[in-house]
Amino acid sequence: MKFIINYLSSNKIFLTFFLIFKFKIAICQIVVEEKFLPKIINETSGLEYYNGNFLTHNDSGGEEKLYAFSDIGNIIAEYKINGCGKNTDWEDIASDENNIYIANTGNNFGYRTDLEILILDKKDNFKCNGRIEIRYEKQNNYSRRSRHEYDSEGLIATDNNLVLFSKNRLSFTTELYFMPKTAGSYELKSKAFYNAKSLITGADYQAENNLVALVGYNTKGEQFLYTIHKFFPEKLELTEFKKYKLPINKAQIEAIKIIDDETFWLTSEDEGNGYPRLFKIKL
Numbered sequence: 303m304k305f306i307i308n309y310l311s312s313n314k315i316f317l318t319f320f321l322i323f324k325f326k327i328a329i330c331q332i333v334v335e336e337k338f339l340p341k342i343i344n345e346t347s348g349l350e351y352y353n354g355n356f357l358t359h360n361d362s363g364g365e366e367k368l369y370a371f372s373d374i375g376n377i378i379a380e381y382k383i384n385g386c387g388k389n390t391d392w393e394d395i396a397s398d399e400n401n402i403y404i405a406n407t408g409n410n411f412g413y414r415t416d417l418e419i420l421i422l423d424k425k426d427n428f429k430c431n432g433r434i435e436i437r438y439e440k441q442n443n444y445s446r447r448s449r450h451e452y453d454s455e456g457l458i459a460t461d462n463n464l465v466l467f468s469k470n471r472l473s474f475t476t477e478l479y480f481m482p483k484t485a486g487s488y489e490l491k492s493k494a495f496y497n498a499k500s501l502i503t504g505a506d507y508q509a510e511n512n513l514v515a516l517v518g519y520n521t522k523g524e525q526f527l528y529t530i531h532k533f534f535p536e537k538l539e540l541t542e543f544k545k546y547k548l549p550i551n552k553a554q555i556e557a558i559k560i561i562d563d564e565t566f567w568l569t570s571e572d573e574g575n576g577y578p579r580l581f582k583i584k585l
Contacts, residue, residue, distance in 0.1 A: 327526075328546045328585070335582040337375045339569070346569045346578045347455075348395030348504070349557035350402065352424075356580075358557065358569065362391035362408055368428060375580060386420045386430035394457040394504055394557065396464065400424055401431065401483070403464060405457040412443070412450035412471075419457070419464060421485060432485025434464070439491045454479070455556075456505030456516055460535055466490070467505045467516060476502040476516065480535065494538045498545070500526050504557040506566075507533070515566055517548075517555045524548075525555050527566065527583065546585060553579065 339346065347361035355370045355378050366389050370378040383404075391408025404420040419434040441452050449472050456467030456476070468477040477492040500518035507514050514530035525548040532540045548555065553570035560566055561582075568581040 328544070332584040333549060333581055334565070334584050335580070337373075337580045338577040339371065339375045339580055340377055341572070341577060342377060343369050343371065344572045344578050346571060347393050347556045348404070348457075349506075349559045349567060349569050350395045350397050351559065352397075352402075356559070356567070357395065357402070359392050359395060359404065360389070361393055361556070362389070362410075364389050364392065368395075368402070373580070381428050383420070383422065383428055384430065386422070386433060387416075387418070390414070390416065393455040396457045396459040396505075396507070397424065398459045398483070401459075402428060403457060403459055403483070405454065405466065407436070407454040407457075407466060409453040411446045411448060412441075412452050413446045415444060417454075419466075419481075421483070434481060434483075434485055435487040436466075436479075436481065436490050437488075438479075439489045451477070455503045458505050458507035458514060459483070460507060461509065463535065465505075465507075465535070467502050468492075469501045469503065469518075470495075471501065474499050474501065474520070476518075478538070496528075496530070496543055498526075498528060500524075502528075503555060506558050506560045508560040511560075511563060513560060513563065515558050515560050517558045517568060519554060525550050525553060527555075527558070527568075527585075529563075529585075548583065550581065555581075 345360035346358045350357040366383040368381040393408040394405045396403045402422040421431040422428040453469040454466040455469045463480045466479040475495045476498045478494045479490040500520045502518040504517045514533045516528040527546045531542040554573045557569045564585045570579045
């Protein structure tokens with residue numbers, strides 16, 4: 303498998319790596335747990351920890367709400383988000399010590415001009431602390447189309463930045479877009495990309511292990527989990543990228559939460575069985 307990182311500085315190409323890793327796509331051998339979730343989170347599209355439970359949200363067309371639920375699938379609380387605009391297409395959620403960040407960046411047909419990330423106060427009932435408005439530096443075509451580079455469904459929060467992972471509908475790669483955590487308007491330029499060969503739908507980051515995890519699917523409906531070890535934002539050339547095929551059918555995995563290096567929580571939208579699902583996967 304060819305693994306390509308194209309690493310860009312803010313102004314010019316800094317370094318390009320073409321690395322060949324001789325491995326096949328691994329198969330995740332164990333689905334440790336599988337639980338049905340309530341229909342109220344039928345379009346679950348992000349996953350975060352909060353007060354000993356999970357926090358999720360629905361994507362396009364859902365209410366402007368966060369939902370806390372337990373690991374057995376019970377809804378614990380609902381939080382209405384006021385003053386932060388509409389849920390045009392909330393696609394992922396990330397967290398740091400003070401804030402929750404929601405990526406209102408779903409852009410299936412490439413024509414949105416209102417892409418943004420919400421900043422919510424974790425310690426004040428998810429009060430809206432502002433919005434990060436974004437646009438892609440390369441984008442100059444806003445016509446409606448199905449194949450384009452300007453959809454993003456994965457979001458992580460590192461110590462100093464937020465990082466968006468794109469759902470590149472043209473090349474099936476995932477681009478990395480870095481931005482500050484402060485409200486404002488930013489033009490994004492890709493800093494790197496991974497040749498995922500699928501459409502990335504969710505991301506998570508665990509600082510203590512310098513680990514990023516992604517989920518995605520291909521045109522055959524196959525679901526994948528990716529690990530990116532040695533994720534140092536200023537040394538992306540060191541990262542180790544692995545791809546695992548998930549033994550999950552009739553699902554669209556939209557969110558991931560890291561437990562440890564080998565174990566992950568995933569959520570899937572309702573796909574063919576009437577209910578969203580929560581999975582625990584062990585590699």
